Amino acid sequence: MIVHARTLLPSSKSYTPSPPSSRRSLLSKATHSALTFTTTTTLLTPTLASAELKQCKKKSNNCLSTLNTNSKWISGKSQTDASKDLLDVLQAYPSTGQNNVDGGGSKIITNNLPTSLTLEFKSSGTGNFAKYFNSGNPFTDDLIVSVGDDGNVDWSSSSRVGDSDMGVNAKRVEFIEAKLREKGWKF
Structure with missing residues (x-):
């Protein structure tokens, strides 16, 4: 059996070699990929969409919820009076934080009282974790x-x-x- 070498090689007409890569083009491609990744991860940062309570994941170390602990705040008051107490306490939360947390302050995101309220709290953004793990931006909690x-x-x-x-x-x-305890609430 005789096989011509020409049949084993791809046709030179169908193959076009890539131009040689320069360091500049490789750096450009790497920078583009990094910027695309950064933009994508920034756009994918979770934001709170609704005032639905969140259940913490099992063994979570960054979440507390009555859906996991059933530790409700007991007001002993009507819904309207409890909402007033709650709003008073939350609006009086120190704007510079307290006990070395929430140095970036807080703000009300949705106010559907007397039934629900959503607030956003921010770290100061000056700590080492914010600097090294969050690009110097404050961490946000809900x-x-x-x-x-x-x-x-x-x-x-x-x-x-x-x-x-x-x-x-x-x-x-x-x-x-x-x-809230100062206002007669129980826990």
């Missing part, structure tokens, strides 16, 4: 509260990104509970 017809409150406080919040959500909830 607090969602839902006031029942009985005046009792279900809530969730969670970080938008990361696996651990270094105890930030717990410090926030403890501060709010202390202020």
